[in-house]
Amino acid sequence: MPIDTWFPLAIYYEDVQDSIEHKMSLLSAIFQLEEAVQERRNFPEMAWTGDLHGVHNIHQNPQFSWVVGQVEKHVVIYLKALGIDLAKIKPYIQRAWPVISRHQQEVGMHSHNTAHVSAVYYVAVPLSGSDEAGCLAFVDDARMNEVSPGLGSENTDVMANWTPFNQEQALYAPVEGRLMVFPAKQRHGVTLNHTEAPRVSLSFDIVLTAAVGVSGAYEFLTPPIQLWRPFSDRAEE
Numbered sequence: 001m002p003i004d005t006w007f008p009l010a011i012y013y014e015d016v017q018d019s020i021e022h023k024m025s026l027l028s029a030i031f032q033l034e035e036a037v038q039e040r041r042n043f044p045e046m047a048w049t050g051d052l053h054g055v056h057n058i059h060q061n062p063q064f065s066w067v068v069g070q071v072e073k074h075v076v077i078y079l080k081a082l083g084i085d086l087a088k089i090k091p092y093i094q095r096a097w098p099v100i101s102r103h104q105q106e107v108g109m110h111s112h113n114t115a116h117v118s119a120v121y122y123v124a125v126p127l128s129g130s131d132e133a134g135c136l137a138f139v140d141d142a143r144m145n146e147v148s149p150g151l152g153s154e155n156t157d158v159m160a161n162w163t164p165f166n167q168e169q170a171l172y173a174p175v176e177g178r179l180m181v182f183p184a185k186q187r188h189g190v191t192l193n194h195t196e197a198p199r200v201s202l203s204f205d206i207v208l209t210a211a212v213g214v215s216g217a218y219e220f221l222t223p224p225i226q227l228w229r230p231f232s233d234r235a236e237e
């Protein structure tokens with residue numbers, strides 16, 4: 001009784017070479033950035049996320065140049081695997097920020113609505129490889145096999161058992177030195193850090209535009225930013 005599965009979500013991961021060598025300098029830079037922020041802008045049970053605290057430009061900070069290079073390299077591999085012609089697009093890191101998840105902290109479900117591709121790099125993970133420090137959880141919003149909408153809801157008990165065809169979530173245990181790449185629109189969150197030590201990661205949002213000189217795709221791919229024109233100040237008066 002064969003049953004085929006189609007339309008897979010592509011989640012990329014790679015354990016980055018030389019990650020150990022860069023761990024301490026990255027950690028020190030991240031904790032300095034966190035310390036420099038006075039005001040806490042989210043709930044105590046939520047991880048400290050740089051993007052909510054004005055720390056969203058680490059891609060322009062030379063202390064993070066090694067990891068930025070790794071993100072560029074692996075995102076290109078991911079885009080090629082998706083079948084994209086790299087000569088026709090120009091990728092940009094649009095924003096990048098640290099996330100520090102301490103004991104019993106998590107990151108709620110969300111998607112990165114202003115980007116196309118997202119990446120996360122795990123700088124420090126207590127009990128690396130286990131789910132103790134909090135998993136990256138992807139949610140299946142497409143629910144291709146939910147033949148009656150709502151059938152898989154937590155408010156019903158109609159589902160007798162979980163099979164590969166009705167999974168609501170895919171969980172990835174964090175691994176120190178690992179880089180993950182996924183579609184930015186894919187809803188995700190991070191489960192609780194049950195350990196006493198902080199789990200420290202870096203998030204990257206990447207935007208794809210058309211490459212200069214590649215026309216004809218602008219309805220589907222943002223035109224090169226060189227073609228944009230900001231409103232004049234006059235228009236705002």
Ligand SMILES: [Fe+2]
Pocket residue numbers: 110111112188203
């Ligand atoms: Fe995220």
